[in-house]
Amino acid sequence: MKLSICGLDCESCNFYQVDCEGCKEVEGKPFWTETGCELFICCSEKNFNNCGDCDELPCKMFIELKDPNISEEEHLKETENRVNRLKGER
Numbered sequence: 020m021k022l023s024i025c026g027l028d029c030e031s032c033n034f035y036q037v038d039c040e041g042c043k044e045v046e047g048k049p050f051w052t053e054t055g056c057e058l059f060i061c062c063s064e065k066n067f068n069n070c071g072d073c074d075e076l077p078c079k080m081f082i083e084l085k086d087p088n089i090s091e092e093e094h095l096k097e098t099e100n101r102v103n104r105l106k107g108e109r
Contacts, residue, residue, distance in 0.1 A: 024069045025058045025084060026101030058084060071105030 021029040023042045029035045038050045047059025057080055062069060070076050077098060085094045 020104075022069065022104055024056070024062050025081060026070060026105040028104070069105055076105060077102050 021035075021041060023029055024047070025042075029039075029041045032039070034050070035041070039045060042049060042056060042059050047056045047063065049056060058070060061067075061080065062072070065073065067073055070078075070081055081101075082098055086097075089097070
């Protein structure tokens with residue numbers, strides 16, 4: 020499994036290897052943002068490999084990163100899954 024900075028499974032993403040090679044490879048500037056991913060920037064500034072290195076996981080910024088195409092219930096479940104993936108990486 021290839022994990023993004025925020026714990027998404029890149030290999031299960033429909034955009035992986037089509038519009039995106041992964042956040043590390045695109046240096047935190049995926050196709051869906053012009054300014055760069057705030058979580059990638061945060062991890063870079065703190066010299067973390069990913070959000071799992073942070074004692075504040077899940078922080079407000081992490082929780083608020085939501086796919087607009089999913090329900091709030093799906094978002095909460097996916098947030099929990101991302102946290103679990105990242106904690107498993109420690």
